[in-house]
Amino acid sequence: MKKQKKQTTLRTRDALSGLAFLSPWLIGLLVFTLIPIGYSLVMSISRVKFTVNGMELTILGAQWFEEIFTKDANFLPALLDTVEFIAFSTPMILVASVILALLLNKVTKGRGFFRALFFFPVVVISGPVMSKLIGNDATMLIQANDYGVYQIIGNLPGVIATPLQYIFDNVVLILWYSGVQILIILAGLQKINKPIYEAASIDGASGWQIFWKITFPHLKPMILLSGIYTVVDLAGMPSNALAKLVKNNLTRLDAPYSYSAAISWLYSLVELVLLGITFLLLKERKEKHDD
Amino acid sequence: MAKYKGITVNPAKFHRSQIKFYIILLPMIVLALLPLIYIISTAFKPIEELFIYPPAFFVKNPTMANFRKLFGAAENTAFPMSLYLFNSIIVTVAVVFLGCLISLMAAYALSKRKFKGRKTIFKANQLALMFVGSMLGIPRYLVINALGLTDTFWVNVIPLLIMPTGVFLIKQFIDDVPDSLIEAARIDGAGEFRILTRVVFPVIKPAMATVAILFFQSAWNSVEASNMYINTEGYKTFAYYMNVLSSAGNGVAGRGMAAAASLIVVVPNIVLFVIMQSRVMDTMARSGIK
Numbered sequence: 001m002k003k004q005k006k007q008t009t010l011r012t013r014d015a016l017s018g019l020a021f022l023s024p025w026l027i028g029l030l031v032f033t034l035i036p037i038g039y040s041l042v043m044s045i046s047r048v049k050f051t052v053n054g055m056e057l058t059i060l061g062a063q064w065f066e067e068i069f070t071k072d073a074n075f076l077p078a079l080l081d082t083v084e085f086i087a088f089s090t091p092m093i094l095v096a097s098v099i100l101a102l103l104l105n106k107v108t109k110g111r112g113f114f115r116a117l118f119f120f121p122v123v124v125i126s127g128p129v130m131s132k133l134i135g136n137d138a139t140m141l142i143q144a145n146d147y148g149v150y151q152i153i154g155n156l157p158g159v160i161a162t163p164l165q166y167i168f169d170n171v172v173l174i175l176w177y178s179g180v181q182i183l184i185i186l187a188g189l190q191k192i193n194k195p196i197y198e199a200a201s202i203d204g205a206s207g208w209q210i211f212w213k214i215t216f217p218h219l220k221p222m223i224l225l226s227g228i229y230t231v232v233d234l235a236g237m238p239s240n241a242l243a244k245l246v247k248n249n250l251t252r253l254d255a256p257y258s259y260s261a262a263i264s265w266l267y268s269l270v271e272l273v274l275l276g277i278t279f280l281l282l283k284e285r286k287e288k289h290d291d
Numbered sequence: 292m293a294k295y296k297g298i299t300v301n302p303a304k305f306h307r308s309q310i311k312f313y314i315i316l317l318p319m320i321v322l323a324l325l326p327l328i329y330i331i332s333t334a335f336k337p338i339e340e341l342f343i344y345p346p347a348f349f350v351k352n353p354t355m356a357n358f359r360k361l362f363g364a365a366e367n368t369a370f371p372m373s374l375y376l377f378n379s380i381i382v383t384v385a386v387v388f389l390g391c392l393i394s395l396m397a398a399y400a401l402s403k404r405k406f407k408g409r410k411t412i413f414k415a416n417q418l419a420l421m422f423v424g425s426m427l428g429i430p431r432y433l434v435i436n437a438l439g440l441t442d443t444f445w446v447n448v449i450p451l452l453i454m455p456t457g458v459f460l461i462k463q464f465i466d467d468v469p470d471s472l473i474e475a476a477r478i479d480g481a482g483e484f485r486i487l488t489r490v491v492f493p494v495i496k497p498a499m500a501t502v503a504i505l506f507f508q509s510a511w512n513s514v515e516a517s518n519m520y521i522n523t524e525g526y527k528t529f530a531y532y533m534n535v536l537s538s539a540g541n542g543v544a545g546r547g548m549a550a551a552a553s554l555i556v557v558v559p560n561i562v563l564f565v566i567m568q569s570r571v572m573d574t575m576a577r578s579g580i581k
Contacts, residue, residue: 003509011405014404014405014406015404015405015406016408017483018400018403018405018406019400019403019404019406020402021396021397021400022396022397022398022400022404023486024393024396024397024400025393025394025396025397025452025453025458026305026412026489027379027399028393028449028452028453029416029419029453029554030434030457030494031434031438032431032434032449032453033419033422033427033453033455034418034419035424035430035434036427036430036431037418037419037430038432039430039433039434040422040427040429040430043430047300055433063441064359086446098321099317101314103312104308107309107312107313107316109309109313111511113319114316116565117320117323117324118319118320118323119504119564120323120327120561120564121323122504122505122508122563123504123508123560124557124560124561126329130536137437164297171322172322172323172325175319175322180501180505182397183497183501183502184460187464187498190503191467198320210332221463225460225463228459229456229459229460232420232421232456233358233456235421249466250428256553257429264422268418268421268422272421275421284397290435
């Protein structure tokens with residue numbers, strides 16, 4: 001009896017302290033994010049009117065959504081553009097961050113310097129600066145078509161050439177968006193126990209085998225985390241075709257806010273699907289190797 | 292034994308076999324730095340060079356004209372630049388410190404405390420993570436207005452404290468902290484807050500450093516609050532001020548001023564990062580949770 005009582009108090013204490021820790025952030029999340037998100041859902045199904053007393057909402061139903069799919073000529077191209085951008089860039093950023101993290105993990109001289117330089121873009125990229133750079137096409141500055149590489153790629157079959165060309169076109173952008181991911185994966189690399197590598201190399205495993213059988217499975221959770229971060233990061237870029245569409249429609253005269261809200265919700269759904277795919281591709285399989 | 296050197300994952304010493312890695316890394320670094328070099332170069336370009344198409348990468352006759360124009364425009368504003376700078380420093384320090392603390396506490400609770408609704412709350416965080424930022428502007432404005440925060444200094448700080456990405460990242464790292472470590476600290480009589488600051492925090496320092504930098508970014512570069520919620524000129528921030536100044540000159544000529552303004556805004560980021568980097572990156576390297 002006594003024991004049971006103690007257990008409940010422990011559990012309550014656990015819950016209470018948890019809630020106490022959580023509350024400042026939870027209140028903030030509710031007030032500044034969740035309530036606005038909910039509000040935008042209401043706006044997406046209503047007609048918004050501005051009166052002297054402020055905003056007036058009349059519930060319409062799915063009218064805006066219908067309009068998006070049936071009348072809006074910009075929506076589908078923008079959607080495809082955005083999805084293509086995310087679908088192409090995410091795997092490349094992930095591969096680049098894994099490779100760079102592996103390399104960074106192997107150098108000793110100037111290790112800090114090298115790591116800092118790759119994280120540097122994250123520090124430099126900031127709303128105003130980045131938008132100006134992208135506006136000036138600075139990221140495309142290296143005119144890849146001047147180089148022999150380009151001609152070689154041009155001769156390859158389309159299936160291989162298109163993604164390769166994309167990589168060369170966006171190499172700077174990829175490097176710029178890999179900073180946080182590199183750090184996450186580096187942290188993952190540090191956690192792998194050395195004895196496993198030693199055992200593998202004593203058993204005669206090659207570097208390639210070691211990567212796929214030991215490093216990669218251990219890194220998978222970190223790669224998943226980076227994948228989610230990347231998708232969210234890219235989808236949140238204000239330079240996205242869809243994000244631009246949302247912005248351009250904000251002040252549409254016959255449907256202020258509401259039309260944009262509807263697009264935003266569709267955008268979030270698409271992002272959810274993309275995240276779901278990322279998760280399915282990168283999640284840990286059930287058969288776990290024993291550590 | 293020498294044979295195994297090639298595959299050591301965290302080598303302690305420099306070895307000739309590492310040279311090949313440097314050879315791959317160096318060009319990558321140059322690529323990663325190109326846009327920054329471009330913006331520096333643009334900031335120092337005289338007006339004739341700004342008109343060249345396609346834009347030349349390097350400046351030929353560097354000049355301070357863009358900066359002079361920018362500061363010339365600054366003299367015509369009602370408040371001195373130092374006021375905006377001071378505002379930004381306060382805002383940034385407050386956001387980084389409070390934001391990290393709030394996120395750490397929340398992530399710890401979500402990861403290690405068991406209570407009802409924990410999973411739902413985490414899902415809500417993910418929803419917030421995904422939602423298009425530009426759409427939230429208007430509803431958020433209404434909420435801030437209803438709370439009476441409009442046109443106060445703290446509206447610069449408060450909305451920025453909630454960063455779903457931060458909580459998400461920190462939580463994933465705390466998930467890896469063994470329960471036994473926390474349990475041990477508790478048995479030794481440490482209170483919850485002490486466990487958080489003395490046990491959990493040191494172990495997840497790399498994640499915290501990353502999140503701190505993200506908070507710094509969002510605060511230092513924030514123009515949203517100054518644009519939307521604040522009317523009193525004296526409460527506005529440095530990034531906003533620079534944005535306004537650089538938009539004074541438009542078109543091609545404005546590009547040089549914009550680059551100059553961007554450079555001024557980004558310099559503190561760089562300085563802070565260089566100071567922090569050795570500590571941040573070093574803890575990064577050593578914080579293996581075994």
